[in-house]
Amino acid sequence: MLSVSDYAAALTRGAPLMDLRSPAEFQRGAFPGAVNLPLLTDAERERVGIRYKHGGQDAAIELGSNLVSGEVKAARLAAWQAIADGNPDAMLYCWRGGLRSETVQAWLADTGRHVPRIDGGYRALRRFCIDTLDRNREWLVVGGRTGVGKTDIVKRTPGSIDLESLANHRGSAFGKRATSQPTPISFENALAVQLLMRDSRPAPVVVEDESRTIGRLAIPERVYQGMQSAPIVLVELEQSTRIENIYREYVVEADDREGLQQSLETSLDNIRRRLGGDRHGEVLARMRGAFEGGDADAHRAWIGMLLDWYYDPPYDYQIGGKRDRIVFQGNADAVCDYLRGTNG
Numbered sequence: 001m002l003s004v005s006d007y008a009a010a011l012t013r014g015a016p017l018m019d020l021r022s023p024a025e026f027q028r029g030a031f032p033g034a035v036n037l038p039l040l041t042d043a044e045r046e047r048v049g050i051r052y053k054h055g056g057q058d059a060a061i062e063l064g065s066n067l068v069s070g071e072v073k074a075a076r077l078a079a080w081q082a083i084a085d086g087n088p089d090a091m092l093y094c095w096r097g098g099l100r101s102e103t104v105q106a107w108l109a110d111t112g113r114h115v116p117r118i119d120g121g122y123r124a125l126r127r128f129c130i131d132t133l134d135r136n137r138e139w140l141v142v143g144g145r146t147g148v149g150k151t152d153i154v155k156r157t158p159g160s161i162d163l164e165s166l167a168n169h170r171g172s173a174f175g176k177r178a179t180s181q182p183t184p185i186s187f188e189n190a191l192a193v194q195l196l197m198r199d200s201r202p203a204p205v206v207v208e209d210e211s212r213t214i215g216r217l218a219i220p221e222r223v224y225q226g227m228q229s230a231p232i233v234l235v236e237l238e239q240s241t242r243i244e245n246i247y248r249e250y251v252v253e254a255d256d257r258e259g260l261q262q263s264l265e266t267s268l269d270n271i272r273r274r275l276g277g278d279r280h281g282e283v284l285a286r287m288r289g290a291f292e293g294g295d296a297d298a299h300r301a302w303i304g305m306l307l308d309w310y311y312d313p314p315y316d317y318q319i320g321g322k323r324d325r326i327v328f329q330g331n332a333d334a335v336c337d338y339l340r341g342t343n344g
Helices: 004-012 023-028 042-055 057-067 070-086 099-110 121-133 150-155 163-167 184-198 221-228 239-252 260-270 277-293 296-320 332-343
Strands: 017-019 034-036 091-093 139-143 205-208 232-235 326-330
Touching: 004 121, 004 184, 017 070, 023 034, 042 057, 070 099, 091 099, 091 121, 121 184, 139 150, 139 221, 139 332, 150 205, 150 332, 163 184, 163 205, 232 332, 239 296, 260 277, 277 296, 326 332
Parallel strands: 017 034, 017 091, 139 205, 139 232, 232 326
Antiparallel strands: none
C-alpha cells in the first residue's frame, strides 16, 4: 500500500494509475495518467449503494459479488491484468482506498500480479493536490499585449508551466478550442502535478500573465495571488507582427477549420457589450467579408480593429499599475535570453 509520503512520486513518475471508481466519479475529476477501469459501472454502483442503505454492508458486498461475476468479472479482470502486465509500476485506487481497491488488488494477486494500492484512495490524493496548490512559491510572469507570443515563450522556457495548455483554452475571448476544457478538478489536479514536478528546481516558476479565469476555469486562489505580486518580464512587439501572429494562430492554424467562422462570430457576439454596438457591427462585417473572399488582408484588418478597440486599451491601463513589478522588457528573443539566464 502506498502511503502519504509516496503521493508525490505516484503522481509524477508517469506510471499509470488504475482508477477503479465508476465512470461518473471519474468524469467529475481525475489525475493525469489515470485510466478509468471501474469495478462497478454507474448503474451497478447505484444498486449496491441502495442495497447498502437498506440492508447493510454484507448485503451490499453480496450484491456486488453477484453483479461482478462470471464473464463480467473475467472481462474486467483481463483489463486490469493488461495494465499490470504492460506497466510494472502501475498503481490502483478507488474513492477511499477501501473495499473496491482491496477487492481488485486481491483478485490480481490471485493471478500472480501484485499491484500497489494507494492508501486513502482518490480522496487522499485529491487532498494532497489541494495542499500542493496552497503552498507559497516564487513566480515569474511573462506579460505583454495580445499577439506578442507569450505562450510560445513560456513553452520554450525550462521550468515553466503552460496554464493555457492545461486549461485547453487560449485565455482570450476568442480562445475556445474545438475540444472541451477539462473539469475544474482535473485542471487543478494537473496543475498540482506540474508544480510537484517543478518544485525540485530552485528558480521561480515561469507562467504567462493570465486573468483570474482561463475560459471557464478559475486559476486556484493561492496560485493566482502569487502571480499578482510576482515580477513581470514584458514582451514588446510592433502591432503588425502581433496581427500576423494572431492571424496565423487563430485563422490559418485553427484546429476547427470547418466551424471557424461561426466560432469567431460567436466569440465576437460575446464581447458585443464591451466593444459597443457600432464597433461590433464594423468588425463583424469585416470578418464576414474576409471569409467570403478568402482575403488574408481583410482578416488582418478585423484583427487590428479588435486590438485597437478591445484588447490594447484595458491592457495598457492594467500594465500601468504594474510598472514597479517589471524587471525586464524587450522583444521575444531578448525575453527568452533573459528567462534562460534566470531559469536555465
